[in-house]
Amino acid sequence: MAEKAITIKKDTLWKAAAVLFAVLFIISLFTGGFGIGGKAVADGEGTGDATLQEQMCSSIRGTPSWADSEGIIISSGYRETYSVEDLIENKIYFLYNPSCGWCQKQIEYFGEAWQKYVDSGYTVDCNSL
Numbered sequence: 001m002a003e004k005a006i007t008i009k010k011d012t013l014w015k016a017a018a019v020l021f022a023v024l025f026i027i028s029l030f031t032g033g034f035g036i037g038g039k040a041v042a043d044g045e046g047t048g049d050a051t052l053q054e055q056m057c058s059s060i061r062g063t064p065s066w067a068d069s070e071g072i073i074i075s076s077g078y079r080e081t082y083s084v085e086d087l088i089e090n091k092i093y094f095l096y097n098p099s100c101g102w103c104q105k106q107i108e109y110f111g112e113a114w115q116k117y118v119d120s121g122y123t124v125d126c127n128s129l
Helices: 010-031 050-059 084-089 101-110 113-120
Strands: 065-067 073-076 093-096 123-125
Touching (some): 050 123, 093 101
């Protein structure tokens, strides 16, 4: 029995590659990127450090994003698994933009605990910097 060769036109291959990259791009828009490695931005602790805040906000690809107390971005996107108490206890910054729909959804998820998070100093409004 003879094997038949499969032929693919170059045009078809280019179209498939374009669709694949378009899908990956759209996924990256909704997830804040592909999360390959964290970005260290500065040493220091506490949101009173305006330089640290600016560096954290400039290093993120989208909001909402999450950073540890050293300014390393650890996650991006909406998270229903985070509690305000755990975030404060672990000194996790919430980087957001008030006009961002996903940020608003995250703030709504926090509910009444949102003000406690703001008062803790671990929230950073990237739009105000």
